[in-house]
Amino acid sequence: MTGAQNTASDDGMRDESSRCPCGSGDVLGACCGPLLDGAPAPTAERLMRSRYTAFALRDADHLRASWHASTRPTDIDLDDDLHWRRLVIVDRVAGGPFDRDGVVEFEAFWRLGGERGSLRERSRFVRDDRRWFYVDGEIG
Numbered sequence: 001m002t003g004a005q006n007t008a009s010d011d012g013m014r015d016e017s018s019r020c021p022c023g024s025g026d027v028l029g030a031c032c033g034p035l036l037d038g039a040p041a042p043t044a045e046r047l048m049r050s051r052y053t054a055f056a057l058r059d060a061d062h063l064r065a066s067w068h069a070s071t072r073p074t075d076i077d078l079d080d081d082l083h084w085r086r087l088v089i090v091d092r093v094a095g096g097p098f099d100r101d102g103v104v105e106f107e108a109f110w111r112l113g114g115e116r117g118s119l120r121e122r123s124r125f126v127r128d129d130r131r132w133f134y135v136d137g138e139i140g
Helices: 044-057 060-065
Strands: 082-094 101-112 115-128 131-139
Touching (some): 044 082, 044 115, 082 115
């Protein structure tokens, strides 16, 4: 995948048959779409990928729901002019279906007007009651 495009149409509906922004190579409806609709992520990495997709599609509800209550912000402000282009998984530690916590390091590439850049973060996740949640991240 050369770059994740915003797969939300002009009327705000998701195109479930377009490529998933997370870069898995699968279509949204078979990848992050079900997680955005509330299905639990089987691993910390899958939750992280769905959160990237939520940023790309400006889905604040999924970001809020997947953020651990102990660190969840009151407001999530998503910039309409910021376009998330590509996601690269750099490292993962634990975070499997039987783990209680996990770490996923990623680099997310963005475009804002004529500017381009990337965000690299090492994110921590916990599994509570069979659901993975994002706790926090160290930007590096």
